[in-house]
Amino acid sequence: MKILIDVRKLLHYEEVYLEEDHKYTFEPFHLGAEEVKFISPVHLHAGLTRIKSGILLDGHIDTVVEVTCSRCLERTELPLDVDIHEVFSIPGMEETFDGFDTVFTIGADEKIDIEPALNENIIVNIPVKPLCSENCLGICPVCGKNRNLEKCNCEEEKVDPRLEVLKKLKDSL
Numbered sequence: 001m002k003i004l005i006d007v008r009k010l011l012h013y014e015e016v017y018l019e020e021d022h023k024y025t026f027e028p029f030h031l032g033a034e035e036v037k038f039i040s041p042v043h044l045h046a047g048l049t050r051i052k053s054g055i056l057l058d059g060h061i062d063t064v065v066e067v068t069c070s071r072c073l074e075r076t077e078l079p080l081d082v083d084i085h086e087v088f089s090i091p092g093m094e095e096t097f098d099g100f101d102t103v104f105t106i107g108a109d110e111k112i113d114i115e116p117a118l119n120e121n122i123i124v125n126i127p128v129k130p131l132c133s134e135n136c137l138g139i140c141p142v143c144g145k146n147r148n149l150e151k152c153n154c155e156e157e158k159v160d161p162r163l164e165v166l167k168k169l170k171d172s173l
């Protein structure tokens with residue numbers, strides 16, 4: 001899916017600044033084994049500024065995604081509120097942009113596709129191990145119950161992870 005913004009006026013200096021305020025519907029996508037769904041549209045509020053070798057996009061994106069809590073494995077909503085700062089280069093002038101991990105290129109049709117930039121900014125802001133709450137109790141390793149919902153009476157062996165490694169090593173001898 002492409003999200004195109006016409007930047008012809010900026011390229012021809014008919015304007016030096018454009019303000020964009022849009023909401024986009026994003027399809028679910030996979031991040032490794034994780035399915036990321038969008039609970040609300042991706043809202044972009046940003047300014048496009050004409051600079052010598054291209055266009056600077058500066059602003060803000062917010063949305064709510066649904067991911068899986070890494071402790072209790074329940075689906076959970078994760079609001080994202082991200083500052084976005086990207087450059088779109090005039091073709092052939094990419095190397096003039098220093099200090100940007102990614103330089104996007106302006107299309108020959110004088111439009112920019114901002115979808116990859118939005119995606120990138122969303123993905124890097126989804127934690128590797130999302131949590132439904134900081135205090136999520138997770139799943140009981142003995143009976144498999146979600147301890148946020150139900151208290152179980154399993155006796156848990158409290159094993160120091162370092163000792164656990166030694167124990168495994170000893171068992172394997």
Ligand SMILES: [Zn+2]
Nearest residue numbers: 069072132136
């Ligand atoms: Zn959880």
Ligand SMILES: [Zn+2]
Nearest residue numbers: 140143152154
């Ligand atoms: Zn249990």
